[in-house]
Amino acid sequence: MPKLADYISVVTQPVIDDLRLLADKLRGKVIRNINSTAVGGGVAEILNRMVPFLQELGIDAHWDVIKGGERFFAVTKKIHNALHGATERITDDDLEVFIRTSKDNMAEMDLSGDIIFVHDPQPIALIEKKESNKWVWRCHVDVSEPQRNIWDFLMQYIPRYNAAVFSAPSFSRPLPVRQFLISPSIDPLSDKNRDLPDDMVRTVFDKYGVPLDKPVITQISRFDRLKDPVGVIDVYKRVKKYNDCRLVLAGGTASDDPEGLQVLEEVREAAGKDRDIHILLMPQNDLDVNALQRGSTVILQKSLREGFGLTISEALWKAKPVVASHVGGIPLQIKNKYSGLLCRSVDGAAFAVKQLLNNPGYARKLGENGREHIRNNFLLTRHLKDYLLLFLSLFHSEDVVYL
Numbered sequence: 350m351p352k353l354a355d356y357i358s359v360v361t362q363p364v365i366d367d368l369r370l371l372a373d374k375l376r377g378k379v380i381r382n383i384n385s386t387a388v389g390g391g392v393a394e395i396l397n398r399m400v401p402f403l404q405e406l407g408i409d410a411h412w413d414v415i416k417g418g419e420r421f422f423a424v425t426k427k428i429h430n431a432l433h434g435a436t437e438r439i440t441d442d443d444l445e446v447f448i449r450t451s452k453d454n455m456a457e458m459d460l461s462g463d464i465i466f467v468h469d470p471q472p473i474a475l476i477e478k479k480e481s482n483k484w485v486w487r488c489h490v491d492v493s494e495p496q497r498n499i500w501d502f503l504m505q506y507i508p509r510y511n512a513a514v515f516s517a518p519s520f521s522r523p524l525p526v527r528q529f530l531i532s533p534s535i536d537p538l539s540d541k542n543r544d545l546p547d548d549m550v551r552t553v554f555d556k557y558g559v560p561l562d563k564p565v566i567t568q569i570s571r572f573d574r575l576k577d578p579v580g581v582i583d584v585y586k587r588v589k590k591y592n593d594c595r596l597v598l599a600g601g602t603a604s605d606d607p608e609g610l611q612v613l614e615e616v617r618e619a620a621g622k623d624r625d626i627h628i629l630l631m632p633q634n635d636l637d638v639n640a641l642q643r644g645s646t647v648i649l650q651k652s653l654r655e656g657f658g659l660t661i662s663e664a665l666w667k668a669k670p671v672v673a674s675h676v677g678g679i680p681l682q683i684k685n686k687y688s689g690l691l692c693r694s695v696d697g698a699a700f701a702v703k704q705l706l707n708n709p710g711y712a713r714k715l716g717e718n719g720r721e722h723i724r725n726n727f728l729l730t731r732h733l734k735d736y737l738l739l740f741l742s743l744f745h746s747e748d749v750v751y752l
Contacts (some may be wrong), residue, residue: 350398351538353730359537360730368730371737372406379409379462380740385425386473387414388633389571389601391659392468392489395732398536403615413458415472421450425471426608431496432470432503433575433654439499448474458552464740467510476509483743486513488531491657491677492522498639511743516657517678530738532681534732535662535723539670541635542666545643554641559597559627564706567597567645569638569660571654572612572630576600577621577651577674580695582626584651587699588653589625592706599629599641608648643667647712651698652676662727665689670712682727688719 353365382400384392396412403410417425424443431437451474460478468487476484486507492515500522507513512527519529534668535536535542554561566585570576578598585596598616601609620626631637642648648664648671655677655716660680664671671689673679683689690701705712 350401351536351567353402355538356730359724364730368406368734368737371409371734371741372403375408375737375740377409378464378740380409380411380464380466381460381462382412382413382468383415383458383472383475383751384468385415385417385422387412391657394541394659395533397470398539398557398729399736400434403703403727403736407736411462413465413477414456415450415458415475417450417454417471420446422471425660428470428499430575431499432490432492434491434494434496434501435575435654437496437499444502451475451477459621464743470503473503478505483512484510485512485514485743486510486696487517488520491517491520491654493519494522510678512739514739517681519688522677527742529735529742531732531735531739532678532727533659533662534727534729535659535666537666537724539635541639542663543639545639549636550640550644553637554644556637557597557599557627557629557641559595563625563646564592564594564646565597566594566642566647566649566702567599567641568649568651569597569599569641569663570650571600571607572616574608574612575652578612578616580653580698581649581651581658582616583695584649584698584702585626587695587705588702591703594646594706595625597627597641597645599627599631599638601631601633601750606710613710631663638663642669645669647672647702649698649702650674650679651692652679655679658682661689662723667717668713668716668720669714670705671719672698672705674698682722684720684722687715688722689715 357365382396385536386393400410400412420667427437427439455478465484500578508525510526513524513530514531515521516529553746568581616628644663648669650658650661650673652674657678661673661679673683675691675693683691685691692698692701
């Protein structure tokens with residue numbers, strides 16, 4: 350894994366110096382991150398990079414994962430969808446499963462430390478064990494229009510935290526606690542984002558049986574209805590009438606998402622026998638994801654709702670032209686017609702993809718602009734600095750802080 354000094358060539362020496370200066374003020378503090386899965390999804394990916402860097406900076410950082418059975422994760426998936434605005438029937442029995450599993454985790458987990466950093470709704474009830482330490486709830490999902498009864502359920506826990514963190518201004522809610530606005534980030538030197546030689550890219554496409562004989566449109570996301578993979582196939586079919594191309598739908602499933610395999614079957618049914626549609630159920634293989642993005646002509650992210658959508662930052666970092674839905678945190682990453690194209694429908698996405706396929710020069714310029722936008726705003730070093738400032742601010746008494 351890269352060290353902080355390796356990032357100097359990407360972000361300059363003063364950026365790294367600032368991180369070390371801030372970290373010195375947190376020496377001796379114990380920071381404990383808690384989420385629901387060690388593999389799959391953007392939260393686990395961020396923590397996998399963030400925690401080692403905090404440790405390199407001399408901070409006693411930890412990462413723990415809650416436990417839960419199939420019923421618990423089925424309930425938390427419904428809660429996730431409801432927070433994104435979907436209508437879900439969540440019964441009293443469902444909530445009892447959530448509460449009971451939370452209590453089991455409270456009894457088993459080490460919740461000591463100066464700062465307990467809880468990620469997303471699954472572990473939110475652990476706040477019941479709060480003592481004199483500082484607790485932060487990090488909300489990675491779009492809760493701008495949540496299902497009311499589920500938000501009310503979470504509100505019995507959120508006010509007990511010292512602070513809440515959201516990924517975009519539009520996600521923020523009226524709360525009686527301090528709020529921080531911190532966008533996620535990508536690691537430019539990770540296997541998923543570092544430069545790759547062209548022959549490695551071709552080898553990965555060969556591995557998955559995807560010829561590079563025509564333009565390739567790719568969406569890389571877990572198989573989740575909110576990522577609208579069936580809608581992506583509809584976009585491809587509209588484009589295919591005018592531009593001969595291939596479609597790659599690649600991704601995996603997360604251990605806390607029981608719907609993944611069902612959605613995968615729906616996608617396969619929608620694809621039918623079209624030999625130019627390649628559906629790839631991939632293990633956690635960052636180099637392969639990197640290569641698939643680099644070898645694609647256009648990257649698509651047709652989410653119906655989105656927390657932030659780090660696949661956008663990943664694609665833009667590779668200077669790829671991106672077409673994405675105008676939802677969640679995506680507009681923070683894509684300035685329409687400058688660093689990518691935003692859409693609001695299947696027809697709009699198809700029009701944008703055709704525009705890029707028919708004008709390679711325009712597509713290339715959007716990709717170049719996108720890479721610089723990510724360099725300036727969404728790299729791991731900026732994210733790490735924001736977290737250090739957050740941790741420091743917990744020991745001060747301002748009402749609201751915007752990072």
